[in-house]
Amino acid sequence: MDLRQLEYFVAVAEEANFTRAADRVHITQSGVSAQIRQFERELGADLFDRSARMVRLTPAGAAALPHARTALAAAQAIRTACDEVNGLVRGRLRIGMVTGCTVTPLFDALASFHRRHPRITIALSEDNSDVLLENVRAGHVDIALAAVAGGMPDGLESMTIVSEGLVAAVPPDHALAERESVPLRRLAAYPLICLPVGTGVRGVLDQACAAAGIRPTVALQATAPDAVLDLAARGLGVAVLSASMTAGHEGVRSVPIEDIDVPAMLALVWRSESIVLRALLPHCRRAFAV
Structure with a gap:
C-alpha cells in the first residue's frame, strides 16, 4: 500500500468513474485500474462494484474511504510542515x-x-x-x-x-499660530501644502473637505512630511499633516484642525x-x- 494507491482510490470513489478519475490524477485509465487492482489484492477485498455503468463502492470500499482520506490529509500536513520550516530557512x-x-x-x-x-x-x-x-x-x-x-x-x-487627527503646521508668526484649533473652512482660505493624493493623510483631508462642500487650494505637494514642513516653515503655505508627523520640527507650530472626525491611521x-x-x-x- 502506498500514497499513490490511496490517491487513486479516493479519486475513483469521488468521481464514480475510472476515466474521470484518471483525468483528475493525470495518468491513463489503465494505470488507475491497475493500481486499484493491486490495492485490492493487497487488502484481500474488492473496493468497487464494477458491474454497473457507474462505479460504486463495496461495503469494504465504503469502510476504507474515510481512512484513506485521513491518510492523504496527514501526508499533506507533513509536506506543509516541512515546507514551512524550509520557508523560515530559505x-x-x-x-x-x-x-x-x-x-x-x-x-x-x-x-x-x-x-x-x-x-x-x-x-x-x-x-x-x-x-x-x-x-x-x-x-x-x-x-x-x-x-x-x-x-x-x-x-x-x-x-x-x-491613529490620530490632522493638524495645520504654520510658522510662528502666522495668523493661525496662536490659535488652539482651526475650523476646516477657515483653513481652506489659505494655500495648503500636502502629501500627494493616494496617501492616508491626504485621503482624510480630501474626504473631510468633500463632506463639508469645501474646495481647498493645494498650492504645493511633497512626498516626505519633512519636506512639507520645510515648505510651510518658509511661508509658502499651511502644511496639513497628522499630529505625529509635525513633532520635533522647530520651524513650525501645530494647530489641531476642527471638523475632521475621521482619523489618519x-x-x-x-x-x-x-x-x-x-x-x-x-x-x-x-x-x-x-
Missing part, C-alpha cells in the same frame, strides 16, 4: 512602506527578525498607500506599512500603529499569515509596543 519577505515615511520601529523589527532568521531575504519597496494596499491584495508584497483614511480596508488583516497590513509573516509579527509587536 524564504523571502516582501515589505512595502509608504513613501517618505521613516518609521524607526519598523526598521528595528526587521533588524531583530533578520538576526533570528538570517537566511530569509528581505525586499523593501516604497509607494503611496493606495498602491501598497492593492499590492498586498494582489500578493505582490507580503506586508505593508501604509497610511489609511478612517478605517482598515476590508479583507485584510492589520495592526494599527498610529498608520498600520501594518497583510492579506494572510504565511509562516514567514507569523515569524515577523511578534518582532513588529515588540518594536511598536502593541
Whole structure:
C-alpha cells in the first residue's frame, strides 16, 4: 500500500468513474485500474462494484474511504510542515512602506527578525498607500506599512500603529499660530501644502473637505512630511499633516484642525499569515509596543 494507491482510490470513489478519475490524477485509465487492482489484492477485498455503468463502492470500499482520506490529509500536513520550516530557512519577505515615511520601529523589527532568521531575504519597496494596499491584495508584497483614511480596508488583516487627527503646521508668526484649533473652512482660505493624493493623510483631508462642500487650494505637494514642513516653515503655505508627523520640527507650530472626525491611521497590513509573516509579527509587536 502506498500514497499513490490511496490517491487513486479516493479519486475513483469521488468521481464514480475510472476515466474521470484518471483525468483528475493525470495518468491513463489503465494505470488507475491497475493500481486499484493491486490495492485490492493487497487488502484481500474488492473496493468497487464494477458491474454497473457507474462505479460504486463495496461495503469494504465504503469502510476504507474515510481512512484513506485521513491518510492523504496527514501526508499533506507533513509536506506543509516541512515546507514551512524550509520557508523560515530559505524564504523571502516582501515589505512595502509608504513613501517618505521613516518609521524607526519598523526598521528595528526587521533588524531583530533578520538576526533570528538570517537566511530569509528581505525586499523593501516604497509607494503611496493606495498602491501598497492593492499590492498586498494582489500578493505582490507580503506586508505593508501604509497610511489609511478612517478605517482598515476590508479583507485584510492589520495592526494599527498610529491613529490620530490632522493638524495645520504654520510658522510662528502666522495668523493661525496662536490659535488652539482651526475650523476646516477657515483653513481652506489659505494655500495648503500636502502629501500627494493616494496617501492616508491626504485621503482624510480630501474626504473631510468633500463632506463639508469645501474646495481647498493645494498650492504645493511633497512626498516626505519633512519636506512639507520645510515648505510651510518658509511661508509658502499651511502644511496639513497628522499630529505625529509635525513633532520635533522647530520651524513650525501645530494647530489641531476642527471638523475632521475621521482619523489618519498608520498600520501594518497583510492579506494572510504565511509562516514567514507569523515569524515577523511578534518582532513588529515588540518594536511598536502593541
